[in-house]
Amino acid sequence: MIDRLIIGLAILLMVGNNYAFDIPQALEIPIEKEFKLTQTQFNLLYSIFAVPNIGLSIGGGIMIDRMGGRWGVFTFSLMLGLSQLFIAFGGCYQKYYMMLVGRAIFGIASDLLHIGVFKVIARRMPHCLGTAMGLILTVPELAAALNSFLSPYLFEKTHSLEWPLLFGLSLCIMSFLSGLLMIYLDTKYDTCQAEEPDEEVSLSKFKLSKPFVRMSLITTLMLAAYVPFLDNANKFYHERFGFSIMHAGRIVTVGYIVAALSSPIIGKISDTFSHKRQVLIFVSTLMFFLSHLQLYYMPHSTHPNYMSVFALITLGLSYACYSSILMPALQSTVPDNMLGILFVLLRATALGILGIIENICMATVPMLSGFVYTFLKGEKDRMRDVDIIYLVLAGIGVCLSIGALPDQGKHIKNQKDAIKQLHQQPEENNNLI
Template identity: 25%
Template sequence: MEEVVISQGSSKSTGDIEHYDEHYDTYHDVSIDDTRKLGNDWEKKKLYYNTFDGDSSFSITPIKRDNYRADNRYYVLLLSTFLMFGGYFCMDQPNALSKHLEQSLTGESAMKYNMLYSVYAYPNIIMPFFGGVFIDKVGLKSALNILFALCIAGQAFFTFGGYIEGSHGYTMALFGRCLFGMGNESLNIVQSIFANKWFKGKELAFVLALGMSVGRLGSTSNNLLMPIMADKLCLSAALLFGLSLICICFCSGQILLRFEENAQRRELPVNNPGNDEKLDFSSLKKFPLSYWLICLSCVSVYSSIFPFTNISNSMFMHKYDLSLTVASRLTSSIFIIAALLCATFGFLIDRVGYRISFVVFSSFLLLTAHTSFLVMPACDGCYEGLFPLICIGIAYAIYAAALWPMIPIVIKEEYLGTAFGCAIAIQNAGCGFGPNIVGFLQNYDTSYRSTLIFFMLVSIFGILCEIVLYFTSKKYHSNKIQLPSDKIAEIESKEYEN
């Protein structure tokens, strides 16, 4: 496969191209018009053009798909998704071990228990703003190692906190959850970067959705395994298992880096000073209204899912008189459904579009679920809560598959890092303050009625934002968000040619 580099000083109309032939390890000059002969339309679309102000010169850097060879891409997919599995497994440990944590660390205080999730989310209200730039500056290898160091240290503090009962153990556990949150959320950004490098194109949305599915399988495995392990052994053994899993994920990350390093060795060095990453928050002013509506929708929907799953085991035990093991299995049904369906919905949405419509439908499912929990009477040993849990699982799968691909549609490529970071930060603000509000409502009303009304109001707010997003997209983006991925690519290709 031959590779093409157009130097920065080449003329748009008459400049020469340095044409590299890897078989002979040489460069030779060809006319710029000869680039039409170097590949088909798909290969032409794989070129990035960068025009410099006050100059007619430009540079072209090809996306070298052969560098990320098909025979290695699926190993990368397996390894990168396993990082998500381990991270989500440990993130949701407090929910699966709520009864045992109550006995040794948190006591009867709902506020103390929910704080284990709040301190996880608080650092990530700010961290995502800097995470993408940090990764770009230090490189994937250093970033991955630093972030894993935070995850391992955080899980270690949380584990050792389980060995120490009382306030000292609780303080250590809180500190560990904070460190783990700082590392784990940014690791998700690293996983997205690997996915973009190896699967850019039509497969990207599917791969991102698959990563979320595997991550939720980690949450499901945690809810199923941890209560059993804690009952048969002890709380510390269950927490130590999570620490061991994070260490295994670190080893997988090192193998993943080797694949990336091998691919980068085949890259041609291109001098492109116009793409230096800068931390410039003034770009936020350029983001359209539709982007901020997407962010508001994101924080509302995630705030009505994750703070609920944090307290769902406790609600099932108190309202339906179920054991912790049974309650954990019911809660895990949300993540099982999401894990099984998210990639499928990602594949479907890529082909049919209607992203906003799917998002509105998912929010209505969430509203239906929380309303059902509210009107269902308390009962002993019943499984009436299974139907609304199924609704939440389907809603989560649809929403995750439809929401995140919207951002590249409304935001220019050069601002995507800032856009994703800002969206994740706003999402974590909701997931950080949401548990505090829920903990306060639980202490105020132990029947969970006020808590469920809160989730209903948040879901309604999300629906209103999404309806406004639909009309905004129709007015300012020619309803492009609703189109299938191939239609969007066709429109962008025409804009590129013009």
């Protein structure tokens, strides 16, 4: 019961993050008009989100390893709220560079907050990691869906960026309070009796393995085929498929809703058929490829093309697979010479290493798509050509997944043995703490 409550609070903790992250996407055209931005300058609001993390992710992962997941949750949820306050001021007073600085700080806080949450969850419930991570990553996407509805509505009613940005700030404050309650419950009902091992955790104990590198590339490519596309999804559906700006925002929410609703099912499949994980990884990457294949080959339309919704349904299922299959598969590639609690704790450092790779991609892909869009000025269907970028990324992921983790069964067996040892020999494991 306590574990379920902690998962629920972790989801609420991510609501403010997911809602505030996508506010620029929902207000893309108003922001471009009020700040007089090009497509590339607008996409910089997303690239700047990732740039600082290229160097900070690994340091943040090590810091959370040493200070603890609870410390990470408190520090970076507070930092998230403060950065959104900075962004709101920038939007209210039309200070573009203030918004950029706020987005950069927001990106640092968001990335490290995820690591802190994953560490707390992985330590408490390693036996159902696929389901737990799937819920924590996808259910808050409903907040992103709410943003696509509510932010344009608030702007339309007030003709100001102030209220949409301040509402995002209020959700960040609510998330911070949820994080405080999560920390309290995790401390009070800590089944491991202490949070950190006596033995110092350092990067030197983590060695890169071929399965880890390959899974890092796969997860990065799939995330790059999902997040940067949705950053411009409103404009994509407006220009390619004939929806109005308001209607496009509502249509885009389909992907978020499908991801949230399908995640518990896919998470259960991931946990039940972990011995077939190689097949599940291939299917996950194929789903991303098929979603962009639909978006690429659907004809351009000046009237609403509701058939394009099927691509969003596929994309939503793809993200549920990313959260419930690809991310747990990545964590299972952490070196298997770590047993018991140490086996779980070093995953934060692993996520930090992954963060470097992801943030390089997340910083460059939005700028690349903005450059292509600007370069093709005058073309009738230039958004279709922009989607080639995401199609190629997903295609490379499919190729990598065909031979992904040939020794995955060995890692899964070692992981299960470590968990079994953790539960069957509590006294011996407690000596590690």
